[in-house]
Amino acid sequence: MIRLEKVRTDPVETLKRHAEAFGEAVKQAIKPDRITVEYPRERRRYPECFRGFIVFDKDKCISCFRCAQICPANAIQMEYFDNAYPGIDYSKCIFCHFCVDSCPTGALNTSKVHDVAFKTMEEMKLSAKNITKIPDIVREEILTVDYYVDKNVWKLVKKKELDKLEVEPKPVVVKARKAACAEPENCLGCRLCVNVCPQKAIAVERCEITIEEEVTGTGCILRVDTEKCTGCGLCVRQCPMQILTLEEVGE
Amino acid sequence: MKEYAIDVPVEPPKELRSLFIPIPPEYVEDVYKSDDFLILVGPQHPGSGHMRLIVRVRGDIIQEVIPDPGYVHRSMEKLAENRLYIQNIPLVERPAIMDAANFNLGYIRAIEEALDIEVPERAKYIRTMLAELCRVGTHLYDAAILAVFLGHTTGFMWPFGLRELICEALVRVTGARFTSSFIIPGGVRRDVDESTLKWIYDMTLAMEKRLKSFERIFIKNPTVIARLKDVGVLSKEEAIKYGVVGPFLRASGVEYDVRKVEPYEVYDELAWDIPVSDEGDSYHRFLVRVNEIGQSLSIVRQCIKQMPEGRVISDQIAENGSDIRGAFYDSLSDIVLPAGEYTTLTEGARGTIIYSIISDGESNVPYRVRIVSPGWLYLRGFMESMKGERLADLQAIYGSFGYFPPEADR
Amino acid sequence: MFDVVQILNYLFEIFSSNMMDIPLIAPIVDFLMQIPLLNILVALILWKPFFAVVIMPGLGVLMLYLLYIVWYERKLTARVQWRVGPLEVARPIRGAIQTLADGIRYFFQEAIVHREAHRPYFVQLPLLAFIPVLLPILFIPAGSAVGIYTPYSIQLIVTFLALIPITIVAIGWAANSRFAYIGSVREAFIYFAYEVPFIIAVISMIFLYSSGDAYVAVEKQSMIPGALLNPIAFIVYIIAMLMATSRLPFDIPEADQEIAFGPFVEYSGILFGLVMVLAYEKLYIMTLLFTILFLGGWSGIYCPLLGDLNGPLWLFIKTVVVISILVIVRSIYARYRLDQALRIGWTSMLALSIMALIVGGVVGVWLS
16 A cells, blocks of 8 residues: 655745756747647558448348347347348447457458548448448658657657558358257247248158157158258247257367 | 625526526525526536536536536447347447447457357457557546646647647557447457567657657646646545545545456556555546556567467367468357346456346347446536536536546437 | 918928837838838838837737747647647648737628627727726837837836736626626736735835836846846746736636636637737736846847847847747646635735845845
């Protein structure tokens, strides 16, 4: 524990402090430790993990709705063209990037763009088609600024180069998974999973039940086409009996 | 000095009845019939933040201050009841965005306590480092606000310049300048690489160098000492009686710090001290926090030196131990806490943060989240300390408490 | 017609008998003097009293100084505070014409007179405030150039300076707003706190030179500057100057964070521009007196090419240098509370000024 002492205010000490304050100000006036980044003309270099404008890769998307469901601000709305893709409302987005971390295929990726201006509120609602690449921003800067620190210096290092605003998509380390039915005998045959599947990979086949047989279930057989299944898990979240699971396949 | 009452018939202005003022009309009339004045400071006043202070003054001396908070109340606790546990993380950071990591940490620790999640060692060190960085940032922010209340513009600009280093450190670790949402149940979202840790280590040294310049021009400035010394004194007994928390309690001579009393994360493995002062005046409330900055920077350095290798996400949460990317939704979206109440104490920059989560054991949203922020806890002591001071001291005492209305109102 | 020519000739003789002799521009002046009618104008401009009051160190350079000092103060403060300061107006010269741009903006901005204000006074007072600011210029000598010569010039300057706070209090009264009211009350308090030590410090210097004549004062400083002859009065004068011009740490009447620019809170447009520069003009006048009393006035290295211009030029340069050093206090200090400032004024500064009076008397006897 550090016990702070009573501050002394005798005239000698006061004069010394006046002199120290004045000396510091004069020192700064002669050689300032200036740290201003003249922003439109210079740009800070942000790290690769910077949470900025979200870029969407349509080819990787499996329409799993995870981004839309995790978004704490309800900023992501899925839109349907040939499949369901996320559109981001930047008037709501808080840049927590839970969606980017939720995406199991890496279809959503970050970028270093943080300075996009919109004219109206409606324009801020970006469709999935408009976020496939970083937006066109006017880049006035000629210098890129880094903060350099050493043991006792902190200064700006200015380099005459343009920082790349796109971030290389990092591969996602997640095992591939496919939907499977864990307890086929409990299937209701409601076909919610069939309707929800974006890949049309699930089919329910009705079998003939003869009177002689002992009835063990509803008699529905659920087939998952593992070739088509992307492992999005929509059917798992939809199933009222919670009998569908995602099973890991391969490495 | 003898006072002479002048018997002038004065009617309270009509506006005092039409405006919403949370005091009875009889009080207003009583003030007007005595020799006092009622001054409304705020909510738009540049020196008060988003709150109103109803100040009763006799001449230049403050007799009583009645707070009127709630201008930035956002019903955070009710909002939290309608969201998934994981979606509440950005929400609970919002009360004090400079102090995001501490607010985040308290909430996450309550969830981990409920689910019995063992946090990996490396993650604990990263969390401690983030919490201390945010503490430094908040103290610098408060120092800047104190300086601008005193009219010291250099003292306003320098801490904000210094805070840029904290923001840069946070952006390199988490990707956001503040409100990092980086701490998740079971660890942190991403591992931190060696070069970033090295940069932060050097940053703390560079910052200490510049803090020395700041000390010369602002902390030890004679005009600052004259304005703050022996102003707004809270004695040890008063501070305990009014429930003051955090550095303001320690400035009154009480050696209480949650990090020492109930250590969480890795605070018990590091060597650090709590600065305590017996004075209890505005200057020592500020000085205690200045000393805490030094301690926090030392903690950050120790964290970086002692940080072990290994996973940063618990294996109970995700298989990939170094990055939550891709598995965030599947591992965290459907957590359901067992029925019960889980409470944690966290030492935020401005004092003790209390989180209490009540779960019904079935739903994936909390039944009730109670957040008690330090601003709300020391509001009473803040009001009491202004009694008997001059009206011009109101700004100085306000700054010395670093009162932050969004934090208190939640 | 005859009369006009006679009067003009008469005036020309008056002007040309007492003209500034500047060898540098002598050929041009000689050429212009041969042109009828224009010669009377040139003679008027170079007529010493006119030159001292209107050109240098009077109104003309006062305007230049205002343009410079507002920009310089912002720039210096920004430098100390790790910022850049005004930059975007004329970027190649680092925003040096920022004050001009602000002035033009103020000029064309709407000047709002609010309902509660006492309208005639509210509009008039910013202009009236210039009278006590500009009157001292008549009596400030600069070398051989002087508006009105009097052996009591120092006393007269102090008298007119003492009038300025009255106009500020009147401005606060006319604005009829609570912040303006508090501001003018604070101004009145501060006024008494600094005025007494200030006047005593000046009197000590008058003792020292045993004359209220600026010429005698400058002459007696030919060996040792006044600052060394009476360092206590020097310190008291500097502190009183900071208090009088509402500079930090005595920024109490205009405290931005407490009463939002105090007496001037309600002004806008060109009226605000006028009241804003009031403190800077007061600072200029006080520093002119300061230079004369403590820094040897207009004496300096004589440049034969400039002739009579040497005096005014040296006075102006010294004044601007002193002000440029003084404005750094804005970035060093916080604001004192009113009672603390009054305590400083009535105790330590008063005691120091009385000590200065004694020192002034003793050194005065030694000098004479």
